Amino acid sequence: MRGVIDLSTKDYGFDTAQIHAGYNADEHNYAVSPPIYQTAAYDFKSVQNAKDLFTFKELGCVYARVGNQTAAILEERIKVLDGASAALAVSSGMSAISYTLLSLTEGGGAILTTPYLYGGTVDNFKKTFPCFNIRIDTAKNIDVPSELEKEIKPDTKAIFIESISNPNGFLLDVEAIADVAHHNGIPLVVDNTVATPYLFNPLKHGADIVVYSATKALSGHGNVIAGLIA
Numbered sequence: 001m002r003g004v005i006d007l008s009t010k011d012y013g014f015d016t017a018q019i020h021a022g023y024n025a026d027e028h029n030y031a032v033s034p035p036i037y038q039t040a041a042y043d044f045k046s047v048q049n050a051k052d053l054f055t056f057k058e059l060g061c062v063y064a065r066v067g068n069q070t071a072a073i074l075e076e077r078i079k080v081l082d083g084a085s086a087a088l089a090v091s092s093g094m095s096a097i098s099y100t101l102l103s104l105t106e107g108g109g110a111i112l113t114t115p116y117l118y119g120g121t122v123d124n125f126k127k128t129f130p131c132f133n134i135r136i137d138t139a140k141n142i143d144v145p146s147e148l149e150k151e152i153k154p155d156t157k158a159i160f161i162e163s164i165s166n167p168n169g170f171l172l173d174v175e176a177i178a179d180v181a182h183h184n185g186i187p188l189v190v191d192n193t194v195a196t197p198y199l200f201n202p203l204k205h206g207a208d209i210v211v212y213s214a215t216k217a218l219s220g221h222g223n224v225i226a227g228l229i230a
């Protein structure tokens with residue numbers, strides 16, 4: 001998106017990246033603090049410019065539901081911090097989980113998950129996912145990865161775990177679980193809300209997709225509801 005530079009190619013340390021990645025002040029009137037673009041729609045420089053933006057010949061802002069510069073800075077930042085190929089900001093952590101798993105199970109199927117989960121996720125799995133013809137299988141052997149393979153069924157579309165579970169702080173062997181997932185041709189999705197990329201980087205340990213409730217440690221002040229997918 002226009003106004004965002006890709007710092008992932010530069011060799012910044014974590015502390016520098018967490019305050020600078022994705023933001024180029026000279027493209028925002030040299031504002032030190034990233035501006036909040038509180039707009040739904042955008043003007044176009046010309047008819048040709050509108051045509052180019054709508055046909056993706058030129059990247060830029062057309063409508064805030066599909067892209068907003070403030071959100072784009074956040075997306076770029078988490079992309080860099082997690083070492084992901086892309087990131088998407090959504091309205092809550094629960095949206096991040098739902099977007100990801102509903103996409104992976106399009107048309108039905110099952111998610112194999114862990115008993116060590118945030119309560120809101122458990123509720124969502126029990127009440128919402130069955131309405132979309134998606135079964136949630138809770139693994140009996142999530143902490144014995146050598147046995148976990150037996151719990152993968154022909155319609156299992158992904159494994160979903162929390163890297164540090166909320167609230168009981170249970171730790172799982174992410175690498176071993178990723179190996180089981182990949183051996184069966186399915187992705188491992190990790191909710192890294194409690195750890196944040198500062199403490200643990202699931203992608204470096206075999207995970208394919210990372211989701212966050214940015215409402216927690218990532219935003220840090222208890223004043224925003226937000227979610228991220230990397």
Ligand SMILES: Cc1ncc(COP(=O)(O)O)c(C=O)c1O
Binds near residue numbers: 092093121165191216
């Ligand atoms: C581990 C974990 N995942 C997901 C969520 C849901 O996030 P949100 O409240 O932003 O929807 C939470 C919220 O506490 C959480 O702790």
